[in-house]
Amino acid sequence: MANEDISKLKIQKQEIEGYSKSRKKITYAIIALILAIILIALFFNGFFTPSVEVQAVTVSKMYPSHAFTLLNASGYVAAQRKASVASKVTGRLVALSVEEGSRVKKDEIIGRLENEDVIALERQASENLNVAKFNMQQVQAELNDATSAYKRNQELLSHGYISQADYDAGEARYQKALAARASSDAAIRAAKAALDVARLNIEYTMIKAPFDGVVLTKNADIGDIVTPIGAAANAKSALVTMADMDSLQAEVDVSESNLWQIKIGQPCEIQLDALPESRFIGIVHMIVPTADRSKASVLVKVKFIDKDIRILPEMSTKVAFLSREMGAEDKNPLTVISSSAIIQRDGKKIVFAIIGDRVRETAITTGSSIGESIEVTGGLNIGDRVVVSPLEKLKDGVRVRIPEK
Numbered sequence: 497m498a499n500e501d502i503s504k505l506k507i508q509k510q511e512i513e514g515y516s517k518s519r520k521k522i523t524y525a526i527i528a529l530i531l532a533i534i535l536i537a538l539f540f541n542g543f544f545t546p547s548v549e550v551q552a553v554t555v556s557k558m559y560p561s562h563a564f565t566l567l568n569a570s571g572y573v574a575a576q577r578k579a580s581v582a583s584k585v586t587g588r589l590v591a592l593s594v595e596e597g598s599r600v601k602k603d604e605i606i607g608r609l610e611n612e613d614v615i616a617l618e619r620q621a622s623e624n625l626n627v628a629k630f631n632m633q634q635v636q637a638e639l640n641d642a643t644s645a646y647k648r649n650q651e652l653l654s655h656g657y658i659s660q661a662d663y664d665a666g667e668a669r670y671q672k673a674l675a676a677r678a679s680s681d682a683a684i685r686a687a688k689a690a691l692d693v694a695r696l697n698i699e700y701t702m703i704k705a706p707f708d709g710v711v712l713t714k715n716a717d718i719g720d721i722v723t724p725i726g727a728a729a730n731a732k733s734a735l736v737t738m739a740d741m742d743s744l745q746a747e748v749d750v751s752e753s754n755l756w757q758i759k760i761g762q763p764c765e766i767q768l769d770a771l772p773e774s775r776f777i778g779i780v781h782m783i784v785p786t787a788d789r790s791k792a793s794v795l796v797k798v799k800f801i802d803k804d805i806r807i808l809p810e811m812s813t814k815v816a817f818l819s820r821e822m823g824a825e826d827k828n829p830l831t832v833i834s835s836s837a838i839i840q841r842d843g844k845k846i847v848f849a850i851i852g853d854r855v856r857e858t859a860i861t862t863g864s865s866i867g868e869s870i871e872v873t874g875g876l877n878i879g880d881r882v883v884v885s886p887l888e889k890l891k892d893g894v895r896v897r898i899p900e901k
Contacts, residue, residue, distance in 0.1 A: 547895040553834050555880040560826040561765045563866045565816040566757045571748030573811040575739035582734045584700040586723040600705040607735050611701035618694035625687035632680040642673035703735055713737040739809055746813045749793040764798050765816040777801040832869040837884045848883040857892035
């Protein structure tokens with residue numbers, strides 16, 4: 497009985513094979529369905545559609561002044577008032593109160609040389625002057641006495657109370673007193689002059705700023721030997737280099753063939769590479785009356801109307817020479833694109849913005865035209881890329897490629 501019950505529990509081989517085949521069919525069907533969905537999705541997303549080659553431009557920022565710019569030139573910012581400050585005498589530098597970037601006032605002491613020797617000479621000259629003044633007092637007393645005696649002798653001689661010889665001796669004494677007074681006056685003047693020289697030598701050891709300005713470079717340190725010539729070994733001539741920041745101008749080279757478009761007082765717009773987001777108003781200050789034959793250009797100096805502490809000497813600059821003065825509305829930048837990137841569709845202005853490897857049809861609003869560009873007031877941002885000269889058959893979502901230059 498037990499053996500019969502066990503035999504009834506056995507699974508037939510045919511049933512197992514049928515079940516396995518059924519599961520395989522279901523699996524294949526699911527896989528086929530998934531593949532079909534993927535293929536349909538790729539088809540509708542244009543995966544099987546070949547990409548269209550297009551040209552692209554970037555939405556950029558432009559200033560209105562570009563519309564009335566006659567020509568552009570490049571150059572550098574230069575201080576028209578610049579000095580290498582040195583001493584008038586040779587000595588060891590014992591004090592330095594400035595560094596690069598320090599702002600100084602005219603006649604402010606920025607450095608000092610050792611001056612104990614000249615201070616001693618100044619004291620000596622001062623005492624010599626005192627000696628000369630005391631000698632003057634003695635000489636003056638002698639002159640007063642000689643004058644009184646001379647006048648008495650004149651009176652006595654007229655009455656015959658003294659001889660002519662006594663009178664002549666008194667007159668000689670009076671003349672000698674006058675000469676001593678003149679000599680004493682000269683000695684005092686000489687002593688004063690010597691004192692002035694001594695004080696001037698002390699002044700020469702005090703290195704002062706020649707004008708209001710900013711220190712650009714520091715060329716010497718405490719302990720260096722400073723000399724006005726600078727030819728001695730291990731000696732420094734210029735203590736510092738400084739510039740008057742109010743005298744900064746843009747110096748640019750203008751081609752000789754374009755010089756006729758420039759005149760003194762002409763309005764300009766100045767841009768510095770170091771400050772790309774800023775524009776500065778300027779005017780033509782000078783056209784240097786000589787040409788550079790190697791570059792066939794003439795140096796033009798443009799004065800800054802707008803002052804800014806960020807403007808520094810030797811900054812590279814670009815100058816736009818304008819046909820008219822800039823108004824308040826010309827100072828704000830505009831968002832622009834090439835007018836060839838815009839098409840009309842259903843009464844709207846359309847561009848094809850490039851996002852990844854596809855284009856998106858985007859409606860925009862526009863403003864004024866600036867040359868071959870047009871202002872965009874809505875729908876795009878600076879830095880966006882759009883298709884230029886778009887094909888009419890170009891549609892939203894189409895895959896595109898930009899040829900490599």
